[in-house]
Amino acid sequence: MPQPDHKAALQQLAHILIIRLSSLGDILLTTPVLRLLREACPAAQIDFLTRAAYQELLQTNPCVDRVLLVEPQHGLTQTLHMVRQTRYDVVMDLHRTWRSHLLYRGSLARRKLAYRKRTWRRALLVHLGWNTLRAMTPVPELYAAPLRRLGITAALPPLEIHLPAASCLAMQHYIQTGLPDHYTQPLLAVAPGARWTTKQWPVERFAAAAQAIAQAHHAAVVVLGGREDQERSLALCQRLRVPVLNSTGTLSLLQTAALLAQCRLLLSNDSGLMHMATALRVPVVAIFGPTVQEFGFYPFQAQAQVISTALSCRPCSTKGSQRCPRGHHQCMQQVTVAQVCTATHAMWGDERV
Numbered sequence: 001m002p003q004p005d006h007k008a009a010l011q012q013l014a015h016i017l018i019i020r021l022s023s024l025g026d027i028l029l030t031t032p033v034l035r036l037l038r039e040a041c042p043a044a045q046i047d048f049l050t051r052a053a054y055q056e057l058l059q060t061n062p063c064v065d066r067v068l069l070v071e072p073q074h075g076l077t078q079t080l081h082m083v084r085q086t087r088y089d090v091v092m093d094l095h096r097t098w099r100s101h102l103l104y105r106g107s108l109a110r111r112k113l114a115y116r117k118r119t120w121r122r123a124l125l126v127h128l129g130w131n132t133l134r135a136m137t138p139v140p141e142l143y144a145a146p147l148r149r150l151g152i153t154a155a156l157p158p159l160e161i162h163l164p165a166a167s168c169l170a171m172q173h174y175i176q177t178g179l180p181d182h183y184t185q186p187l188l189a190v191a192p193g194a195r196w197t198t199k200q201w202p203v204e205r206f207a208a209a210a211q212a213i214a215q216a217h218h219a220a221v222v223v224l225g226g227r228e229d230q231e232r233s234l235a236l237c238q239r240l241r242v243p244v245l246n247s248t249g250t251l252s253l254l255q256t257a258a259l260l261a262q263c264r265l266l267l268s269n270d271s272g273l274m275h276m277a278t279a280l281r282v283p284v285v286a287i288f289g290p291t292v293q294e295f296g297f298y299p300f301q302a303q304a305q306v307i308s309t310a311l312s313c314r315p316c317s318t319k320g321s322q323r324c325p326r327g328h329h330q331c332m333q334q335v336t337v338a339q340v341c342t343a344t345h346a347m348w349g350d351e352r353v
Helices: 004-011 024-029 031-040 052-059 076-083 098-106 119-128 139-150 165-178 203-216 227-239 253-260 272-279 337-348
Strands: 015-019 045-050 066-069 090-093 111-114 187-191 220-223 244-246 265-269 284-287 304-307
Touching: 004 139, 015 031, 015 098, 024 031, 024 052, 024 139, 024 272, 031 045, 031 139, 045 052, 052 066, 052 253, 076 098, 090 098, 098 111, 111 139, 165 253, 187 203, 187 272, 203 220, 203 227, 203 265, 203 337, 220 227, 227 244, 253 272, 265 272, 265 337, 272 284, 284 337, 304 337
Parallel strands: 015 045, 015 090, 045 066, 090 111, 187 220, 187 265, 220 244, 265 284, 284 304
Antiparallel strands: none
16 A cells, blocks of 8 residues: 555546557556556546557456557657647556657656666576576566555555456357357367467477366367467367367457456466466466566466476577577477376366366
């Protein structure tokens, strides 16, 4: 809670802007900050500047009053003009790219706050193997740190996604239609994709693990992902001999969230869908390869198990890459189906059939 001497000042804040332009996981990791701001400044108008792809996830969040969009056809000058239409009391840059920094600096806000990205610390770990990130500070804590300058020091709440009842009902119907003979079975969600190739566990191992887990728990499989994941998802589904519903590339983010909320557990790479499951309180088994938990992007306040391999070449990137720098991809190749199944069985929490 804010300190008594800060409460009056917080009550005077009328307009607050959060800047985070992308991506899915990063947007969701800002939601604890939104909750803290809403509780500390209940009367303030809280706006969020982002890209259109993430609009619907924020529009349903009761902590956000208005979503401002960075339109692809608009230049930086037009976007800055839009931001300046409101005289914000506080602007927070939770992205720290050159674009977000110029918008943050160019705003007419009375207070300008930005989080510390720890770029150099991550680079030292990747390029020199010097780990100065041993505390494994989760990214939501880094996002929230500037709030202390406003006197907001409350403990961080978990991630949030708010699903309209209509979306949940629509996805229940979607499951019944897609799995007409199996929709009463528990659902195992599988997300085999990731933005970067090196963050992807081999699709044949995803299939083998999903097959074993679904058989052991008499579950059906729901495959999740975006259009860019369709090839991998199709390859996975073709290997399965259990009931499967492939939603990859056919649903919006809000629909995907409503579908994932119906599932018992998510098996995924280090991806935005991992954070989506966390926000929905769906247990997660996540496979990490080129990235490490020290970067802070692990499941936050979640029932989760992260599986990784101890290799001297990890981490090789702060975000992942399209090719393994050493050409062997051992960080993913050494993660076995047995490891993943063991972790998933333990988290499933019931007797196997």
